[in-house]
Amino acid sequence: MAGHSTDAMRLASLFYEGILSPDAWHGALSETTRQLGASFFHQVLIDRAGMQVVANIASAESLRKANEYAQHYARNDERLNVLAGLKPGEFMFDFDHFDARHRSRSPLYADFLAGERVQSCVAIVLHRDDDFRDEVGLLRGSDASPLSDAERSLLRQLAPEMARAGRLRVQASRLAQRAALGFAALGALPRALAIVDPLCRIEYCNPAAERFFALHGACKALGGRLRLVDPHAQEGLRERVARACAADGAGAGVMRVGQGEATVSISVLPLRPEHPLAMGSRPWAMVIFAGPALAASTVMPPEILAECLGVTRTEARLACALASGASVNDFAIMQGCSLSTARSHLRSLLHKTGCRRQRDLVEVVQGMWGV
Numbered sequence: 001m002a003g004h005s006t007d008a009m010r011l012a013s014l015f016y017e018g019i020l021s022p023d024a025w026h027g028a029l030s031e032t033t034r035q036l037g038a039s040f041f042h043q044v045l046i047d048r049a050g051m052q053v054v055a056n057i058a059s060a061e062s063l064r065k066a067n068e069y070a071q072h073y074a075r076n077d078e079r080l081n082v083l084a085g086l087k088p089g090e091f092m093f094d095f096d097h098f099d100a101r102h103r104s105r106s107p108l109y110a111d112f113l114a115g116e117r118v119q120s121c122v123a124i125v126l127h128r129d130d131d132f133r134d135e136v137g138l139l140r141g142s143d144a145s146p147l148s149d150a151e152r153s154l155l156r157q158l159a160p161e162m163a164r165a166g167r168l169r170v171q172a173s174r175l176a177q178r179a180a181l182g183f184a185a186l187g188a189l190p191r192a193l194a195i196v197d198p199l200c201r202i203e204y205c206n207p208a209a210e211r212f213f214a215l216h217g218a219c220k221a222l223g224g225r226l227r228l229v230d231p232h233a234q235e236g237l238r239e240r241v242a243r244a245c246a247a248d249g250a251g252a253g254v255m256r257v258g259q260g261e262a263t264v265s266i267s268v269l270p271l272r273p274e275h276p277l278a279m280g281s282r283p284w285a286m287v288i289f290a291g292p293a294l295a296a297s298t299v300m301p302p303e304i305l306a307e308c309l310g311v312t313r314t315e316a317r318l319a320c321a322l323a324s325g326a327s328v329n330d331f332a333i334m335q336g337c338s339l340s341t342a343r344s345h346l347r348s349l350l351h352k353t354g355c356r357r358q359r360d361l362v363e364v365v366q367g368m369w370g371v
Contacts (some may be wrong), residue, residue: 012161012162014031032138038122039141052074094120117142237287241287244285252361264305269353270284290369302320305365328346
């Protein structure tokens with residue numbers, strides 16, 4: 001028993017080291033996998049509303065299969081139903097819940113796991129909140145023996161420590177995200193701006209957006225999600241956010257809702273991983289509102305545009321010039337640079353904003369101005 005306690009303390013220390021270090025966390029999972037006689041590990045972050053895997057960490061040799069699992073098997077994974085009844089810090093061994101007959105008829109076991117020579121799984125609940133489930137599976141090969149009493153004892157000591165480290169890791173990540181957002185700068189922006197995930201869940205909105213949502217009838221923040229009152233407009237917003245968050249070929253878009261003084265222009269732009277507002281590896285979109293009803297329905301200065309779009313000041317000046325009706329050649333003259341350099345700035349600007357054409361870029365910037 002003393003040896004198991006020592007192993008648990010050693011492994012727990014690795015997870016605590018991983019709270020602020022993704023590499024150390026990966027190393028802790030690898031060492032735990034080895035200690036428990038497993039072949040692979042797979043940690044998943046699951047959106048509870050749609051039961052979709054939104055992020056995962058896996059052994060290097062199983063990354064491709066981890067993505068296949070997320071796309072085709074996660075929604076109907078019977079093990080997740082068992083884990084739903086457990087608390088953070090608890091674990092389950094699948095053989096305790098599913099007999100050989102069940103496993104032989106299960107698409108997950110018979111078609112997917114068997115093809116990877118995986119026979120059984122130990123799964124641990126790391127963290128859970130209203131929106132997400134964070135769980136990790138240690139996958140054991142077909143030649144592995146059943147989970148022993150000694151391994152169960154080790155897990156009973158280690159799993160609660162993993163959960164504590166997992167909770168702290170989530171909290172630290174959220175603090176880092178908020179620091180990366182630069183609340184002071186965004187709070188001072190005159191534009192109503194929100195950062196949302198692919199499901200329109202609001203991660204952040206600045207004070208101007210909070211005031212806008214509270215006063216404007218067509219746009220609301222309901223249940224933590226961005227909502228447009230009109231169903232057709234909501235579907236249009238959902239499609240544009242999904243396109244902005246797409247893994248391949250993410251693109252920007254603009255839409256308008258309302259009429260007259262109540263018209264609102266909504267610009268939706270992808271946040272690239274290197275964007276200063278981007279948060280971790282998950283996809284995000286930036287949604288910016290402008291219109292006659294908003295106090296900031298004027299031309300946005302280049303320095304603020306640069307902060308919003310995650311572009312250089314020069315690129316922001318080019319975007320403002322184009323949106324004001326100037327040509328690339330006009331900008332080159334104003335900037336005192338060659339036409340070739342100006343075109344290079346334009347290519348970079350289109351890439352960073354997710355716009356495919358100059359006309360799309362102009363529409364996005366004018367939408368941000370409320371034009």
